[in-house]
Amino acid sequence: MHNIFKLSIFIVIISILAIHHLNKEKEENMSSFTSRTVQKVVKAIEQSEGVGARVRRTIGTRHLRNLSPFLMLDHFSVPYGAGFPDHPHRGQETVTYMLDGAFQHEDFVGHAGRIETGDLQWMTAGKGIMHSEMPVKQEGNKPNVGLQLWVDLPEKYKLSEPRYQELRDKDIPRANPNPEVEIKVISGDSFGVKSPVQTLVGVWYLDVRMQPGGKVEQSLPENWTTFIYTLTGTPSFNGRTVDPFNTVVLSTSGDGISVENNGTEEARFVVISGEPLNQRVVQHGPFVMTSEDDIYKAMLDFSSNSNGFERAKNWRSEIGKSMY
Ligand code: FJE
Numbered sequence: 001m002h003n004i005f006k007l008s009i010f011i012v013i014i015s016i017l018a019i020h021h022l023n024k025e026k027e028e029n030m031s032s033f034t035s036r037t038v039q040k041v042v043k044a045i046e047q048s049e050g051v052g053a054r055v056r057r058t059i060g061t062r063h064l065r066n067l068s069p070f071l072m073l074d075h076f077s078v079p080y081g082a083g084f085p086d087h088p089h090r091g092q093e094t095v096t097y098m099l100d101g102a103f104q105h106e107d108f109v110g111h112a113g114r115i116e117t118g119d120l121q122w123m124t125a126g127k128g129i130m131h132s133e134m135p136v137k138q139e140g141n142k143p144n145v146g147l148q149l150w151v152d153l154p155e156k157y158k159l160s161e162p163r164y165q166e167l168r169d170k171d172i173p174r175a176n177p178n179p180e181v182e183i184k185v186i187s188g189d190s191f192g193v194k195s196p197v198q199t200l201v202g203v204w205y206l207d208v209r210m211q212p213g214g215k216v217e218q219s220l221p222e223n224w225t226t227f228i229y230t231l232t233g234t235p236s237f238n239g240r241t242v243d244p245f246n247t248v249v250l251s252t253s254g255d256g257i258s259v260e261n262n263g264t265e266e267a268r269f270v271v272i273s274g275e276p277l278n279q280r281v282v283q284h285g286p287f288v289m290t291s292e293d294d295i296y297k298a299m300l301d302f303s304s305n306s307n308g309f310e311r312a313k314n315w316r317s318e319i320g321k322s323m324y
């Protein structure tokens with residue numbers, strides 16, 4: 001009898017605690033998530049790049065500059081026979097994410113590989129990389145499609161050792177905040193799901209798919225530069241509905257972004273957010289430094305095969321040979 005009494009008291013206390021906890025959670029959920037606002041929407045127009053390749057450039061055109069740490073985002077579509085043969089890089093990271101098809105890669109230290117649909121290559125060029133990025137032949141000569149993002153490096157890491165982080169589609173974690181929403185966490189964090197990618201400057205890169213009727217509030221780091229690039233469907237960002245192939249620049253204040261899919265198709269878009277760097281951007285093609293002097297040094301180092309470009313001497317990629 002005594003024990004049953006004790007047990008009852010115990011259960012009552014636990015229930016009160018549980019109800020209190022649930023109420024608090026409900027309050028938090030309903031509490032003010034303030035969405036960032038849409039500042040600018042810019043349609044990405046196709047242009048030629050590399051050798052026979054087509055890109056929709058979003059960041060990095062005159063309409064979209066000063067989005068530190070981001071330098072460029074190209075939505076590329078490349079048939080077999082075209083590509084980006086032997087070229088150098090210094091001072092940035094190039095992040096290549098395949099949407100359809102495959103790309104081969106080969107660099108001047110012998111690093112080579114292939115990324116396929118859904119795979120990621122996060123390349124830190126640092127003091128110097130020379131490489132070739134070429135598409136793979138597909139059935140019916142279907143183009144190879146993906147996104148390449150260029151992230152600026154903080155001044156102190158401009159001349160760091162080059163490094164690669166490569167992840168297969170299956171090794172990129174997913175968050176499922178609700179049944180209508182799947183978020184692939186390429187870098188950063190979504191609903192507590194964290195990517196294993198390490199970045200030298202804070203970057204969150206999320207590939208979001210939303211079924212019709214889906215809603216989500218994605219948190220974003222305070223004051224980071226954030227933009228969205230739309231791929232399919234007609235998602236609405238803080239109430240603004242956007243078609244495919246648009247870059248949506250968000251305000252810097254607010255807890256994150258509210259998105260709804262009020263359309264009839266799946267909506268797919270990438271959310272890219274980064275810690276702004278307080279430094280100059282001086283760019284000459286694939287060399288990105290913080291002064292004209294350092295650009296001059298990069299060109300000199302490249303042409304004299306020194307200070308990171310030693311292996312560029314007489315190097316020709318195997319995969320780029322068909323282009324010469
Ligand atoms: C480059 C011209 C280029 N966008 N998207 C000049 F074409 C390139 C370059 C790329 C590139 C490569 C891939 Cl795989 C995807 C891209 C431009 O390689 F770096 C300079 N400077």
Ligand code: FE
Nearest residue numbers: 089094131133
């Ligand atoms: Fe490149």
